[in-house]
Amino acid sequence: MPQSYIKKILEARVYDVAIESPLDHARLMSKRLGNNVLLKREDLQPVFSFKLRGAYNKMMHLSEEARAKGVVAASAGNHAQGLALSALKLGVKATIVMPKTTPQIKVDAVRSRGGKVVLHGDTYDEASTYAKKLVAEKGMVYVHPYDDPDVIAGQGTVGVEILRQCTGPLDVVFVPVGGGGLAAGVAAYIKYVRPEVKVIAVEPEDAACLKLALEKNRRATLPEVGLFADGVAVAQIGKETFRILRKTIDGVITANTDEICAAIKDIFDDTRSISEPAGALALAGLKKYVEQTGCEGKTLVAIDSGANTNFDRLRYISERTEIGEQREAILSVTIPERPGSFKKFCSALGKRNITEFNYRFADDRDAQIFVGVSVPQGGHRDDLIESLTKLGYPVADMTENEMAKLHIRHMVGGHRPAVVESELLYRFEFPERPGALMNFLTRLGNRWNISLFHYRNHGAAFGRVLVGLQASRKERAEIESFLDKLGYSYHEESDNPAYHLFLS
Incomplete structure (x- = not known):
């Protein structure tokens, strides 16, 4: 049951590498929407995303023998950087298998944090297959980006911080969903401590694997996955994350590319920071929720989950923003x-x-x-x-x-x-x-x-x-x-x- 996660979340070890990110008041967005809008700034983490929390907590729960063998993961983005920095902190060898198509900026970011990068295949699935081959051949420990109890518990510390920082009324928390690690951890904690607070999952329209699973009442695989919001571009929700989410979330909202681009601009207007598409996804869902429900005077929190976007994508994002708005x-x-x-x-x-x-x-x-x-x-x-x-x-x-x-x-x-x-x-x-x-x-x-x-x-x-x-x-x-x-x-x-x- 999700309650079993509360102790794990409260005991999670994340602050050796992560910060308690601020919960910022989005002044312009609040005025425009007629609600008190707050942004949970996970884009301010040392690796510019929340992924650091789960990766480090997982490694802290490994035995000395397991750490000595080294860790391996397949990732083209935020999980890779979080794991590399966690391994560097603990003196553990980390091997990150990345598709050959990974932008150089992300390859360089992993290497700069001490990770050994292996470029293999053209897709995440090919990279993942090779990473698991290394586990079988060399006995390395595979650190899953989301479908692992210790990773989920590490991400759940975001929920702990939200409730600690928002001492007044709190109505709805919006969480981005890819494989579901962040959403599962946050929802498990919030619904246990303050069950009256709604937790809404937000997915891209072209990568809505949780929505599909809830409709079918079982995990299913999307035939195609859109890659614009690459941080949440997952074809199938995790097994463990789905077990938690089906019991804890209050709904799923999907956002299209134009709506995500508009949310990136909204965050920039209020914070002068540039979110990645997955980072702005929760705010896109928040805006849609206000439009659909007509709510006013509520306190709404959107988790800004990351800021790892390539500079050359900004032209496309700005092109689509006005339409998204x-x-x-x-x-x-x-x-x-x-x-x-x-x-x-x-x-x-x-x-x-x-x-x-x-x-x-x-x-x-x-x-x-x-x-x-x-x-x-x-x-x-x-x-x-x-x-x-x-x-x-x-x-x-x-x-x-x-x-x-x-x-x-x-x-x-x-x-x-x-x-x-x-x-x-x-x-x-x-x-x-x-x-x-x-x-x-x-x-x-x-x-x-x-x-x-x-x-x-x-x-x-x-x-x-x-x-x-x-x-x-x-x-x-x-x-x-x-x-x-x-x-x-x-x-x-x-x-x-x-x-x-x-x-x-």
């Missing part, structure tokens, strides 16, 4: 192919801010534009589509279209059609402020037909636009005289090799 509508709109159409369309949007504008001339009748528009939260996307439709614009909503968001937005374009006999290409920079794009189009006027247009608001101080004008090189001097009067920084790119290879 339901503050951006992605639309395909048909407008007439004639000078002034862009400006007229922008006028139809009113005071709404344009976040993206992609277009390439196709024929002389209609123009198909790919446009992003900022909208307030709460059903305003439908209002925007309805208003454009009433004005005669055919509109297709692409906001929930995964292919459009991942690929098509970056591929709108192609080579110049034969009907455009000549084209001059210019790259602009202008101060980014509300209405800046509309002002740019207004001042550009209707003299030349726009044959190519790309704009994306990245939240920088300067907006960047690439514009193709249907004009001959003989008109260059006249165009540039006009552009000089606009006062915007510009560069002609008509001879750029990238333009000739892909667009002209």
Whole structure:
């Protein structure tokens, strides 16, 4: 029974290497949601995730004979770093088997903490098989990332801290779930000590192995697992963790990629720290819970479980954030192919801010534009589509279209059609402020037909636009005289090799 874990959790040895992470008040999120939102900051641990707790507690429970043989684990991320640091602290040899596809930053992090890295296979399963082979051949001790009582007990100390730090009212605790080690430990402790406090598990929509197990009333394996939230990308919930969770949690909420990205931004806004996708998962579930239940004035805790994300993922995360916050509508709109159409369309949007504008001339009748528009939260996307439709614009909503968001937005374009006999290409920079794009189009006027247009608001101080004008090189001097009067920084790119290879 889960009660048997209480003694194990209270006696867990974690603080030789781990810190008691703070429970921070998320001021901006609390104000926005109308509830008291608290973040349990496990991203501040020495290895930037909670995994250190369980790994060290497991090693503290090994005999001297077992430690002398060395420990081994298969991991591509947080468990590997937690185990490596724990082994370093105790003077134990640690071998971490990682897939060959593991980002170098994570390989280097394990090595820097004294772990021996063995790169094997292309997937976690191949790495895990090899790790277990080392156990059989060399007698090493396998340290499971989640499905082990001592690991679960170590992670359960997060729950102990939450109850100690939150002395006032506490209504719901949201915990991210991959294999279930953290959730099982936290839920077992909280439901025993304060059974009135709800514990909600949060999973990615594309890796919801606990939700599947609860629906089937048995452990089952997902046919596919999404990898965006790699820290919780598990196909099957653990055997021991499921035994605990089915008796202790009060529900499961799933969050999609856009909602997770929005939660990463929310944490940054309140703490100026950047969570990994799995780290922000619990807050994404918290936000969804508030939306679904309409609760107000409650005290809600989300466990920020880690901050081990690669820097190069931030571009993708920021790209998806506005959609995750339901503050951006992605639309395909048909407008007439004639000078002034862009400006007229922008006028139809009113005071709404344009976040993206992609277009390439196709024929002389209609123009198909790919446009992003900022909208307030709460059903305003439908209002925007309805208003454009009433004005005669055919509109297709692409906001929930995964292919459009991942690929098509970056591929709108192609080579110049034969009907455009000549084209001059210019790259602009202008101060980014509300209405800046509309002002740019207004001042550009209707003299030349726009044959190519790309704009994306990245939240920088300067907006960047690439514009193709249907004009001959003989008109260059006249165009540039006009552009000089606009006062915007510009560069002609008509001879750029990238333009000739892909667009002209």
